[in-house]
Amino acid sequence: MTVKELEKLAADKADLIKVRKIVREQAEELAKNTGYRKQVLVCGGTGCTSSHSQQVIEQLEASFKELGINDVLIVKTGCFGLCALGPIMIVYPEGAFYSQMTPEHAKTVAEKHLVKGGEVVKELLYGETVHDDGSIIPFAEIPFYKHQMRIALRNCGVIAAESIEEAIGAGDYAALAKVLTSMTPDGVINEIKAAGLRGRGGAGFPTGLKWQFTKDAVGDKKYVCCNADEGDPGAFMDRSILEGDPHTVLEAMTIAGYAIGAQEGYIYVRAEYPIAVERLKIAIAKAREKGLLGKNILGSNFSFDINLRLGAGAFVCGEETALIASIEGKRGEPKPKPPFPAQSGIFKKPTVINNVETWASVAPIILNGAEWFSSIGTEKSKGTKVFALGGKINNVGLVEVPMGTTLKTIVYDIGGGLPDGKQFKAAQTGGPSGGCIPATHLNVPMDFDNLTAIGSMMGSGGLIVMDENTCMVDIAKFYLEFTADESCGKCTACRIGTKRLLDILTKITEGKGEPEDLDKITELAEHMKSSSLCALGQSAPNPILSTMKHFSNEYIKHVYSKQCPAGVCKSLLSYQVNPDKCKGCTLCRRNCPVGAISGEVKSAHEIDTKKCIKCGQCIAHCKFGAIEIK
């Protein structure tokens, strides 16, 4: 297609999309232009798909047929961000936010709300969106969204994820058109540089500089690469972008191709993300169909195409040199740098590699200008950052906030605090490479440099909240298990270092720790930091070092008193029935998943400590508080 055709398509679809983005009254007015009385957006992201949103859509379609509804559009979108409430469904123009939908609920909503003259089904709305007086709060105004600023996620949960027309209607490819018609390659790079965009994959390297290096490198061929190997367990922002707005990534890669002089790109995506992979395949095919990928893009003399490569379950492939090895069909073992990918990357050609979230920030910068972008965030960290909020927090999901937003805002204002009134103990950022932020640092503005300064790191943006029931030694061990398992085994420091550190931590959590083990941990951790080949090994000790720094008392308790204060480390505790309190109701016995509890009705029960896996089911079911952890 030509630029004109693109602009026309965007204009045709603009109102349809706009209805979903503006306030209710205007939206109602605008809806009249679209040919649809209402639009029902159902989340088709991984979280909601897992909780059966597809069945909700199917039910809606069936009900529409039955009820003769033909002027309501069903839109299967990417992730809305509030995964814990899935499946999520939003009805526009009113912005009614239905949560935890079932097919039955869908049927009810169709019959009562979506039919002509229907009314919002308040009892099925997300509780926090209904005022005491019965009026509803539109989706965009609930606290979870109010404090956010969505740039990378701007189209996620807004457009039909598999429709290139909706993507174009929402503004995708406008930046590409601008670049191809009115900007020079250097102009593009300068814009990105001026915006102050830093890589969202973890290290925070300035993106524009990376592009510049690759442009300046000598090579008969160059590549653009998207790192979609989001390996941090507990981070899913890249997945959500790929599922919700894949075209923004394709567009940005094409822009980079133009800027650095590449004609081919690779997207390396985790195979564990089947929906993202599928949507990318569809997006690439449709972009090719529309001439937005391939030869002479938008009628220009610039050509660019993208290949999709699947990972196969190796965290280390998030490291760029390992990712390159994997694309080349080899074991994903990192290489020492230099040479950097900008000089020698995929198939030894100059390559620019950025992660998904970084790519998703490119088009808005081109469209709105570097000045706009750099006005957001802190001095050295510009723009917004997406965090995957998880763990012991009410609003598990994806949030995008300006750099410099405090942890407190994220956890309490957006995240809705911790469930069951539990105390915030720490937040873990940066995944296996990051560290724990204790409650004393709740007011720290979250940006690249501040997080590094307090011994954690931004990483890809995983943010796991922990409460008083989380043992910090156990968490350190969890991450070490992860890095030990995911170490590629190439360099000595990481291959053996992670194993030895894990050996020591295991000893400690089993109550066999000795005082000198704590010194050995520090020594090994420092060695790995200084002597490992790649970032995986260099940062693998971070979870231990930061927990030792902020929660040293827990380590001391484990080592000196053989106690686990959080009641997690199994070797250090045992479950016992207090015979004085036990009424012999058999509830614990019947709920024990491993048959470790025995006892007759109306007589005190007993726990076989050898069989017991300390899962806590008995405690959860006992009505008399008869089960005690010793």
Next chain:
Amino acid sequence: MANNLFDGTREQMNKLLDCIEQHKSDPGALMPVMHEAQNIYGYLPSEVQTVIADKLNVPLAEVYGVATFYSQFSLQPKGKHQISVCLGTACYVKGSDKILEVLEKELKIKCGECTPDGKFSIDSCRCVGACGLAPVMIIDGEVYGKLTSGEVNGILEKYMKD
């Protein structure tokens, strides 16, 4: 080296050969071919790896090295019902390790193994992205979220029957 249990069909082999033919000239064809081979066979039997090595002209040791590097490639056949427990951080802090432990005790196999009758296999995975439903386990693609260890046996029973 022959694996006596290998019982690939002609159709499967033809599919594999087609796929190799298709990718042969691509640079870095090995991984895409291995993915496809695993889709066809459910795992990567030694015979299949040999065919891949032969047709792509890479040493078998390299194919095997790649197969054993990536955790998604399996050298063992999987169970009729494939159970996967998420051990990502979000699931872990919500107790998915306990879920795994119940499964292991109930099916009397370790994570990564298959029951002798070929009915169940258990694997762990690193974050399927359903963090909002933590802790989760997946059986044959069906996601079971917000699990407690007490619910596991009931879910398993459904699959025991067939």
Next chain:
Amino acid sequence: MVNLKINGIPVSVPEGSTILQAAKVANVRIPTLCYLKDVQCVGSCRLCLVEATGARGLVTACTYPVSEGMEVRTNTPAIRKSRKTTVELILSTHKKKCLSCVRSMNCELQKLALEYNAEEDRFGTDHDLKPIDDLSPSVVRDNSKCVMCTRCVAACTQQTIGAIGPQNRGYAKTIGSPYGVSLAHTPCVNCGQCVVACPVGALYEKSNVADVWGAIVDPTKKVVFFTAPSVRATLGEAFGLPVGTNVEGKMVAAIKQLGDIKCFNMDITADLTIMEEATELMQRLSSGGTLPMFTSCCPGWVKFAEHYYPEFLPNISTCKSPQEMFSAVLKTYYCEKNGIDPKDLFVVSVIPCTAKKFEVTRDELGHYTDAAITTRELAKMIKEAGIDFVNIPDGEFDTPFEEASGAGAIFGATGGVMEAALRTAAAKLGGSGAPIEFKEVRGTAGVKEAEYKVGSTVLKVAVASGLNNARKVLEDIRSGKKNYAFVEIMACPGGCINGGGQPYVHDEIRNSIDLKAVRAQALYDYDREKKLRTSHENPAVDTLYKEYFEKPSSHKAHELLHTTYTKREKY
């Protein structure tokens, strides 16, 4: 040129040099373990970490490029600490049976441990030992001693075999054959390049020393040794003599001190090979036989062709290798002449090669060799016997196989067989005044080509050493891009002087000299000093034909000196 300082010492090195290379110029020693010149440079062992201005944190000297004005520190407390810890971590996974290890006193890890004051088990010791693979007739693998430097894998990959590779990942990573099968069941060609690349005792030859000692003390056996051309040029290294020292006389003397042993010169059957091979080539040329003809002396190359290029088997000369020719001659002609029952004669070949141990087991060769021992094994026997090798007076080869040509001696270096053949062909077809030295086929280049007018014939020849180079030549021939009459192929890069059975040379030395060239020079010097420099003029060969084989390519020669080849599976 780039100017930098290493520990304050100014040096100037070419652009693109690494810190490690620059440090050599500055005479600063940086320890390495995974680095091996011409074989591997991956920066994985982390022993060569140094500080450099402009670099973030410690960097690997083996990979990091120098830059103008750079200042490098190789010896700070932090660096020493890092190296110590690295060695200690490796030791925590190592089977520390150092006293009885084949590499004791010659082990790169042991040396590093000593230098950096590493304690054996500061980080514990793994007690689950991995099985030893000793099913191959050539190479033994003991993964419990593996330090994961992957030098063996790089060597095997460079040879384009890939019989072994890394598998699994992280701490579970091991080096091995697919599915953990023995090396014996892979397309390994037994070249032993993995063995000479190994810094520790994780790879070594399958020893036949005990068999030889057994025969020496057996009163019913008569023991004869013969030594391959290149052994004279390398054996001295095992006794601390400089690389490239010719120790022929000491070698012979020492062997004779091992027991009641006759020691012969294998160069004789190198000459015999030339006679047979040259005749075969001329027959092929005149009768429209399969061309090009390939040499057949190297058992690594022969097995390689059987696995990977079976269509070229008819191109390989049917001549047995010099080892097998010699053993056949000894068990027939020599026994008959001396009234010895062949079963009482115990034939030991001393070879620079692990593949020859496999060759000995091939049925079609008649099992004439009783034991093939490498240069390293001979050195071990000499040490075990308490012989003062360095000071022993020279001895002489026994009759009747004492005298051989210089042409036979240069068989030990790449291009040597070709040159020997050319000398004879030139003399036979070109008459007197024919050239003796053919410098185009000398040197350590992987592939060498030349064209000679011999008499009225123009001979196009090629020489390849290293199987990667062999592959190049074969592919060019297969595609019709190249056309030759005669091609010499040796499996090991540089030929036998760099064979898999040669003495271990520490990476430090390997990294600072051209090992192949220096060793080969010893053979070329030896040849230059010789009066007799062509195979066909060798009187001993003459006698052999007169008394036994009649003439080259005779019926009897075919029976005893020629062989056949079989296609082998790759998997």
